[in-house]
Amino acid sequence: MTYIVNDNCIACKYTDCVEVCPVDCFYEGENMLVIHPDECIDCGVCEPECPADAIRPDTEPDMEKWVEFNRKYSEQWPVIVTKKDPLPEAEERDGETGKLDKYFSEAPGEGG
Template sequence: MTYVVTDNCIACKYTDCVEVCPVDCFYEGENTLVIHPDECIDCGVCEPECPADAIRPDTDADMEKWVEFNRKYAEIWPVIVTKKDPMPGHEDKDGEEGKLEKYFSEAPGEGG
């Protein structure tokens, strides 16, 4: 099992999860995070830290696409280990449907 970030993170990008990760397997895009599924040690400490409920185990239904999504972007985005402020307007977008199609950016974040 591994954990992955889903579209609930897009346009919110809470980073509470990155500080508790013991193996630094989070990577930062311009407006979301991903977890490298091959680096995650399945400890699960990040899942309850996410205010947007965006971190899910790959054993949940229909997670295959999110495993591949996380792997793809973890390979090209910088690692993030330090908590940052969420995105401006995150309150309005938290829980919104269709965020992948509406807001997702492939651009890397700053990392750090």
């Protein structure tokens, strides 16, 4: 098992999860985070830290696409280990559906 970040993170990018991760497997895009599935040790400490409920175990239904999504972008984006402020529109976008098609950016974040 591994954990993944899904589209609930897009346009929110809460980073509470990165500080509790013992293996630094989070990577930062311009408007979301991803988890490298090969680096995640399945400890689960990040899942309850996410206010947007964007971190899910890959054992849930239909998670295969998110495992590959997380793998792809974790290999392109910089690692993030330090908590940052969420995006300005985070509260407004939290819980919104269809964010992958509406807001997702492939651009990397700053990392750090």
